[in-house]
Amino acid sequence: MAEETTLRCCACNLALEPRKTTLNYMGHGFSVTLPRCPGCGQVYIPEALVSGRMLEVEKQLEEK
Amino acid sequence: MLDPHKLARDCIMDAPPPCSAACPIGVDVRDLVERIRIGSHSAAYKVYAKSAIFPGIVCHLCPRPCEQACPRGELDQSIRLLELEKFLWRQSQQESPRPFFIPDKKKRVLVIGAGLAGMAIALKLAQRGYFVTLAEQSPRAGGALWAAVEDGRLPTEALQEAIAALEAHRFIELALNRPVTGPVEGYNATLICTGPGTPPLAPDPARGLFATGGARDPMQDVMACLREANDMLHVVEGFIKVGRAEPAAEGGAVATFRPSLAGVERAPAAVERGAPAPTAEQAAAEAARCLRCTCSNCVDVCEMLQFYGKSPKKTIEDLSDTLNKTPLVQKTALRQIMSCTQCGLCSDVCPAGIDFKAVCLESRGLLQGLGQLPGALYDYWLEDMAFSNGEEAALLLAPARPDDTRYLLFPGCQLAASDPGYVTAAYGWLEGELPGAAALLTGCCGAPAYWAGDRALHEGALARIRAAWEALGRPTLLLPCPTCLEMFSLHLKELPALSLWSFMAERMGPAPAPARGVVSVFDPCSSKYAPATQEAVRALAEGLGYALEELPQARETAACCGHGGLIYTTSAELYGRVRSGAAGAGDRPYLTYCVNCRDSFAAEGKPAIHLLDALFFPAQERFMRPAPDLSARRDNRRRLKNQLVKERPHMDSPDIRLEIDPALRATLNRRLIHEDNLRAVIGAAEASGKKVLDGATGHYTAHAAQGRVTFWAEYEPLGAGVYRLYDAYAHRMVIEE
Numbered sequence: 001m002a003e004e005t006t007l008r009c010c011a012c013n014l015a016l017e018p019r020k021t022t023l024n025y026m027g028h029g030f031s032v033t034l035p036r037c038p039g040c041g042q043v044y045i046p047e048a049l050v051s052g053r054m055l056e057v058e059k060q061l062e063e064k
Numbered sequence: 065m066l067d068p069h070k071l072a073r074d075c076i077m078d079a080p081p082p083c084s085a086a087c088p089i090g091v092d093v094r095d096l097v098e099r100i101r102i103g104s105h106s107a108a109y110k111v112y113a114k115s116a117i118f119p120g121i122v123c124h125l126c127p128r129p130c131e132q133a134c135p136r137g138e139l140d141q142s143i144r145l146l147e148l149e150k151f152l153w154r155q156s157q158q159e160s161p162r163p164f165f166i167p168d169k170k171k172r173v174l175v176i177g178a179g180l181a182g183m184a185i186a187l188k189l190a191q192r193g194y195f196v197t198l199a200e201q202s203p204r205a206g207g208a209l210w211a212a213v214e215d216g217r218l219p220t221e222a223l224q225e226a227i228a229a230l231e232a233h234r235f236i237e238l239a240l241n242r243p244v245t246g247p248v249e250g251y252n253a254t255l256i257c258t259g260p261g262t263p264p265l266a267p268d269p270a271r272g273l274f275a276t277g278g279a280r281d282p283m284q285d286v287m288a289c290l291r292e293a294n295d296m297l298h299v300v301e302g303f304i305k306v307g308r309a310e311p312a313a314e315g316g317a318v319a320t321f322r323p324s325l326a327g328v329e330r331a332p333a334a335v336e337r338g339a340p341a342p343t344a345e346q347a348a349a350e351a352a353r354c355l356r357c358t359c360s361n362c363v364d365v366c367e368m369l370q371f372y373g374k375s376p377k378k379t380i381e382d383l384s385d386t387l388n389k390t391p392l393v394q395k396t397a398l399r400q401i402m403s404c405t406q407c408g409l410c411s412d413v414c415p416a417g418i419d420f421k422a423v424c425l426e427s428r429g430l431l432q433g434l435g436q437l438p439g440a441l442y443d444y445w446l447e448d449m450a451f452s453n454g455e456e457a458a459l460l461l462a463p464a465r466p467d468d469t470r471y472l473l474f475p476g477c478q479l480a481a482s483d484p485g486y487v488t489a490a491y492g493w494l495e496g497e498l499p500g501a502a503a504l505l506t507g508c509c510g511a512p513a514y515w516a517g518d519r520a521l522h523e524g525a526l527a528r529i530r531a532a533w534e535a536l537g538r539p540t541l542l543l544p545c546p547t548c549l550e551m552f553s554l555h556l557k558e559l560p561a562l563s564l565w566s567f568m569a570e571r572m573g574p575a576p577a578p579a580r581g582v583v584s585v586f587d588p589c590s591s592k593y594a595p596a597t598q599e600a601v602r603a604l605a606e607g608l609g610y611a612l613e614e615l616p617q618a619r620e621t622a623a624c625c626g627h628g629g630l631i632y633t634t635s636a637e638l639y640g641r642v643r644s645g646a647a648g649a650g651d652r653p654y655l656t657y658c659v660n661c662r663d664s665f666a667a668e669g670k671p672a673i674h675l676l677d678a679l680f681f682p683a684q685e686r687f688m689r690p691a692p693d694l695s696a697r698r699d700n701r702r703r704l705k706n707q708l709v710k711e712r713p714h715m716d717s718p719d720i721r722l723e724i725d726p727a728l729r730a731t732l733n734r735r736l737i738h739e740d741n742l743r744a745v746i747g748a749a750e751a752s753g754k755k756v757l758d759g760a761t762g763h764y765t766a767h768a769a770q771g772r773v774t775f776w777a778e779y780e781p782l783g784a785g786v787y788r789l790y791d792a793y794a795h796r797m798v799i800e801e
């Protein structure tokens with residue numbers, strides 16, 4: 001991801017790094033790699049991911 | 065109790081068309097005609113012969129009940145089916161039938177009397193592998209059918225062909241000149257088909273001795289005679305197989321439907337009635353006129369059913385899966401259930417009386433009860449309802465002496481959301497009419513909770529209204545919103561309630577007014593069962609000087625503007641289709657009395673006013689008033705309360721002000737994101753410092769969960785509490801941080 005290099009956590013003043021993150025929805029959990037702050041764990045999710053793949057998976061899980 | 069299996073049985077999508085339903089011998093007319101149309105004459109003849117037994121006889125003597133039933137008859141001329149049958153029969157004579165092997169069942173049946181009934185049942189039994197002795201006391205088979213030959217109704221070759229078929233069959237012994245006067249040994253069953261007069265043997269079903277209706281003259285009712293032969297076949301076969309004589313099933317009316325003739329072009333019959341030998345070209349042209357009727361009445365009127373592209377039966381099948389409690393079964397009808405606009409048009413046209421509106425609603429409740437209804441599909445509306453009924457927006461204004469309250473105006477939740485002026489104008493008029501006797505209660509009637517199948521929340525909304533009504537000494541409610549009116553009639557029956565429009569029409573009466581031009585009244589779908597309201601609205605509009613031009617769908621066939629059933633959260637695309645269809649239904653500007661309809665049309669660019677615009681505003685300027693966006697709809701409700709509740713401290717302007725360009729504002733609306741949501745995200749991020757800076761753009765991004773949704777804001781502080789918003793989005797997945 002291009003953003004990774006330029007994203008900084010303002011609370012910890014650290015650059016975000018790709019890290020495993022758990023997302024939960026409708027009783028299903030899965031692990032994805034997202035930019036996170038190595039200090040506080042703050043996550044960044046870009047709009048394209050939210051409106052794209054995440055929305056798609058949400059819709060699939062809603063019909064499960 | 066909702067039973068998808070019963071629905072599947074009730075749905076008559078697969079029912080025979082009107083012609084087949086009217087046919088005593090149940091010819092599959094749709095199949096037969098289609099095969100003629102594509103030129104498969106042999107296949108068409110097989111379809112015909114299967115039911116007709118003796119095609120040559122039927123195609124000359126049938127009294128054409130199918131023509132009476134054919135829906136084309138209402139438009140131009142019924143399909144000339146008998147002529148098509150004659151064509152097939154003539155064609156078949158040029159072909160030699162292909163014999164096929166039938167295993168011998170090693171059972172013997174004696175049929176007494178070789179008239180039409182005896183001949184038909186003998187052939188049917190033989191075709192099933194039973195050996196039949198067809199005993200006839202006279203020297204020839206055919207009985208009363210010879211009379212039809214003699215008077216010219218039946219060609220000799222048609223009867224000869226039928227007799228030849230019996231003679232040629234290896235399982236039939238045609239025994240002429242053989243009267244039967246007593247029981248005959250050596251048969252597994254005996255069937256008396258001697259027609260009118262005294263039967264030669266007394267029937268005794270328990271011993272395998274059966275009789276067809278002896279009093280019936282086959283010439284009077286050829287088709288009934290063949291039908292009885294068919295029925296008796298099953299009785300005799302049942303006796304031979306299990307030794308028990310079950311009476312023939314009652315041949316009651318067959319369920320059918322009337323298809324719509326909308327859009328069907330007129331075309332006269334291609335064959336003259338009574339034509340003895342139609343040509344192949346005439347037959348094909350006549351077959352092409354057949355509408356191939358199937359029942360798609362519900363699909364024809366429902367944008368949702370068309371959108372999902374499933375047959376009604378498939379939808380019901382998917383519904384069954386969706387309500388299945390087994391966790392691994394995919395909820396294939398979930399989105400359909402949640403996409404029903406609740407307009408009820410489908411149930412009005414269903415010949416089987418299936419109320420799919422109620423089915424969808426009950427399904428929502430069942431899934432909600434199981435905790436299997438995803439909040440993504442409805443909770444935005446419940447939050448909006450909570451806002452309307454919450455501290456920021458809900459208000460009760462009572463006269464100085466509450467005991468004097470005779471009327472309580474309940475404008476619902478959306479009137480003020482669209483424009484607080486609607487509520488103040490209506491209430492102002494009421495106070496003028498009834499000084500000191502009118503109260504005002506704002507809030508939601510509970511429809512969103514009802515549509516989301518959330519019983520507890522729905523009860524809560526109703527209880528709030530009931531409590532206010534009790535506290536005011538049980539006044540009569542005045543309701544401008546047709547949905548409120550519908551909800552009150554369903555769930556708050558004990559509260560006397562009137563449509564505000566009926567109340568106004570009565571008080572205003574006819575008054576001369578300058579002409580204001582032509583409009584079409586758009587009846588909201590929730591007004592379908594409120595004809596008095598629909599009339600009152602028209603009376604008011606005409607009293608104001610409008611000339612009215614009715615829409616194709618009005619009054620009891622009122623269509624949905626897209627807002628009904630709160631389908632946007634399930635399918636924005638379908639919502640768009642319904643909305644644009646409704647907006648395009650008429651060329652004239654619309655006048656409506658549901659503010660959601662008004663705002664839906666405004667969003668579509670269709671000139672539309674609410675009846676209150678016509679009554680209390682310079683209406684001409686209001687036709688193109690834009691629909692307020694979601695954030696404005698909340699602010700408008702806050703504003704109304706601010707304006708009316710004098711002792712309320714003036715609302716502070718928010719600490720955080722957002723600069724949002726119009727394109728992004730439209731995106732926020734599409735994503736159902738309010739400025740309130742974003743102010744909360746930015747406020748928390750600025751207070752805690754928990755935000756991400758993108759060094760490349762200088763923008764901050766922060767997120768926060770609010771309820772079941774996580775909101776994200778990409779922004780830049782401009783100073784003095786002003787923030788420029790670059791993007792905002794939301795998801796429902798929960799991040800474990």
